[in-house]
Amino acid sequence: MATAPHLLTPLPKLSREVADWVESVRQLTQPDAVHWCEGSEEEIRQLTEQLVQSGELMKLNQEQFPGCHLYRSHPSDVARVEHLTYVCTRSKDDAGPNNNWMDPAEAHAKMDGLFRGCMRGRTLYVVPYCMGPLDSPYARCGIEITDSAYVVINMALMTRMGRAALERIAREGTFVRGLHSIGELDPERRFIMHFPEELTIKSYGSGYGGNALLGKKCHALRIASWQARDEGWLAEHMLLVELKSPRGETHYVAAAFPSACGKTNLAMLIPPASMPGWEVSTIGDDIAWIHPGPDGRLWAINPEAGYFGVVPGTNPETNRNAYEMIRRDTLFTNVALTEDGQPWWEGLSTGKPVIDWQGRPYDPANGPAAHPNSRFTVSARRNPRYSPRAEDPRGVPLSAIIFGGRRRSVAPLVYEARDWNHGVLVGASVASETTAAAVGQVGVVRRDPMAMQPFCGYNFADYWRHWIAMGSRLTNPPRIFHVNWFRRDAQGNFLWPGFGENLRVIAWMLERCTGKAGAVESPIGYLPRVEDLDTQGLNVSGDALRELLTVDPALWRKEASDMRAYLAQFGNRVPKELVAELEKMEQRLA
Numbered sequence: 169m170a171t172a173p174h175l176l177t178p179l180p181k182l183s184r185e186v187a188d189w190v191e192s193v194r195q196l197t198q199p200d201a202v203h204w205c206e207g208s209e210e211e212i213r214q215l216t217e218q219l220v221q222s223g224e225l226m227k228l229n230q231e232q233f234p235g236c237h238l239y240r241s242h243p244s245d246v247a248r249v250e251h252l253t254y255v256c257t258r259s260k261d262d263a264g265p266n267n268n269w270m271d272p273a274e275a276h277a278k279m280d281g282l283f284r285g286c287m288r289g290r291t292l293y294v295v296p297y298c299m300g301p302l303d304s305p306y307a308r309c310g311i312e313i314t315d316s317a318y319v320v321i322n323m324a325l326m327t328r329m330g331r332a333a334l335e336r337i338a339r340e341g342t343f344v345r346g347l348h349s350i351g352e353l354d355p356e357r358r359f360i361m362h363f364p365e366e367l368t369i370k371s372y373g374s375g376y377g378g379n380a381l382l383g384k385k386c387h388a389l390r391i392a393s394w395q396a397r398d399e400g401w402l403a404e405h406m407l408l409v410e411l412k413s414p415r416g417e418t419h420y421v422a423a424a425f426p427s428a429c430g431k432t433n434l435a436m437l438i439p440p441a442s443m444p445g446w447e448v449s450t451i452g453d454d455i456a457w458i459h460p461g462p463d464g465r466l467w468a469i470n471p472e473a474g475y476f477g478v479v480p481g482t483n484p485e486t487n488r489n490a491y492e493m494i495r496r497d498t499l500f501t502n503v504a505l506t507e508d509g510q511p512w513w514e515g516l517s518t519g520k521p522v523i524d525w526q527g528r529p530y531d532p533a534n535g536p537a538a539h540p541n542s543r544f545t546v547s548a549r550r551n552p553r554y555s556p557r558a559e560d561p562r563g564v565p566l567s568a569i570i571f572g573g574r575r576r577s578v579a580p581l582v583y584e585a586r587d588w589n590h591g592v593l594v595g596a597s598v599a600s601e602t603t604a605a606a607v608g609q610v611g612v613v614r615r616d617p618m619a620m621q622p623f624c625g626y627n628f629a630d631y632w633r634h635w636i637a638m639g640s641r642l643t644n645p646p647r648i649f650h651v652n653w654f655r656r657d658a659q660g661n662f663l664w665p666g667f668g669e670n671l672r673v674i675a676w677m678l679e680r681c682t683g684k685a686g687a688v689e690s691p692i693g694y695l696p697r698v699e700d701l702d703t704q705g706l707n708v709s710g711d712a713l714r715e716l717l718t719v720d721p722a723l724w725r726k727e728a729s730d731m732r733a734y735l736a737q738f739g740n741r742v743p744k745e746l747v748a749e750l751e752k753m754e755q756r757l758a
């Protein structure tokens with residue numbers, strides 16, 4: 169087998185399993201060369217240079233954006249493809265109505281047919297990675313085999329990639345096997361298949377984001393959620409944020425919002441000038457692995473080491489830290505360009521696009537200059553507010569869990585669940601307008617329980633049962649809340665300014681956790697009164713605030729009946745505790 173000539177020292181002794189698997193994939197895919205990734209800066213620099221030479225990457229204006237590059241994906245390959253994503257379990261019911269399902273033998277045959285000979289003329293990269301701090305008992309390793317150097321560079325930013333991960337795999341023995349090829353980038357020959365019972369992923373025909381960076385949604389959510397159910401923990405689509413209050417208390421909060429609904433922005437929140445003394449730091453922006461601790465609390469780690477974030481909307485007013493973070497050593501995908509080679513996207517008030525995301529002269533008739541799902545990939549170390557606790561192998565203890573969605577009506581700015589089981593209903597009831605993060609229509613409300621609809625690797629009914637069981641093991645569970653930053657007025661304007669101002673809502677939640685803040689009871693849970701929120705320096709009218717904190721029983725009766733209809737497809741597998749919570753809410757609304 170060919171080895172990488174650039175390696176100065178030999179890679180760690182491989183486990184037999186790793187060597188056999190890589191060799192079998194080599195025989196199937198027939199690459200011209202095999203490159204074992206060691207994860208050094210020099211290796212990534214060389215791969216980047218190679219892609220610049222071949223024209224796949226473009227150097228951006230190096231004076232303004234040092235170390236930054238632009239990648240343009242195929243125009244038909246710009247987002248996750250949920251309709252082509254499958255969970256292949258022996259029993260169809262284990263995947264549930266929330267997943268596309270295929271029989272594992274049939275799926276393997278289909279995928280192996282696509283992979284046969286697909287790397288001829290290409291290099292096969294072996295990418296060992298660790299999700300979570302290398303010394304954390306909660307971290308898990310995987311190996312992604314890919315024929316895309318762009319994927320390798322992304323994985324180097326997004327995970328602990330290379331030699332140390334391979335060493336951990338050699339010690340532990342188990343790892344998730346991810347096989348990826350960009351294939352022909354033909355949407356008709358594109359599948360993202362998961363085999364949770366075999367800890368295996370096979371992804372063919374896409375080079376984009378969650379379809380191709382297999383450590384992220386495929387491993388850290390779909391496969392990990394399955395393992396977490398078996399082993400008694402949770403793998404969730406949640407940001408993790410650290411908040412120090414002016415009183416000097418430190419709290420950690422996890423929040424699940426659907427794709428492109430504000431996780432990165434909340435994880436990197438900048439306190440408004442009128443809330444002095446608050447300090448906010450980031451633990452993670454997309455995924456949390458959460459374990460019950462010996463103290464009866466939940467403890468969470470961020471399995472990732474970088475951010476694959478939404479570019480449009482990022483500017484000095486919405487989030488200066490994110491804006492500054494992506495001015496250096498950042499890989500941009502599908503943004504537009506200015507005259508002098510700087511990246512440009514919708515939401516910037518400076519600069520002018522001249523080349524659109526597809527490389528054409530910019531013409532507004534063709535739609536936005538940057539793709540609405542254009543992304544930045546950047547190491548978490550570039551975040552000026554990256555918390556040192558993100559590297560703590562024990563993780564951080566959670567004071568609160570927040571669920572949220574993008575709703576122009578119905579859901580108020582914030583409400584609090586009555587207790588854990590009611591909180592599971594609140595999470596299971598998340599509904600949100602679809603976004604450009606997945607292929608399909610944008611702006612239609614769909615049910616997205618716990619923001620996991622595209623990511624739960626097993627039957628949602630079993631998942632809710634697991635959530636309820638987790639709660640019964642906690643003597644000190646986090647409080648559960650729901651937020652909606654996206655309520656609109658009759659003219660379609662956002663009622664709430666969002667971004668940094670969201671801290672006012674979080675501050676109320678933390679006061680609820682310590683028993684200091686007031687609230688009123690409503691049929692859906694506890695809401696703050698206007699006077700319970702810190703509104704000093706906030707530029708929102710009293711009318712708008714009251715509207716934001718209104719629960720309309722008629723709309724909520726409709727919401728409850730939608731939820732009932734949604735649960736019906738899961739039949740009597742739905743845990744009785746969840747049905748009981750829905751019934752109680754219906755009674756309170758009657």
Ligand code: GTP
Pocket residue numbers: 425426427428429430431432433434453454476477478479480481482486605653654662665666667670
């Ligand atoms: P994924 O990476 O897809 O999981 O997305 P995410 O949940 O991290 O969303 P992100 O923070 O990147 O925000 C997505 C879009 O929503 C961006 O265009 C943001 O500018 C916008 N956004 C984020 N927070 C707010 C908010 O509080 N109010 C409003 N109006 N928009 C927001």
Ligand code: SPV
Pocket residue numbers: 247248376377378379384385426427428454476605606
């Ligand atoms: C999401 O869609 O939730 C993302 C981007 O975070 S992706 O990596 O494509 O899943």
Ligand code: MN
Pocket residue numbers: 405426427428454
């Ligand atoms: Mn996400």
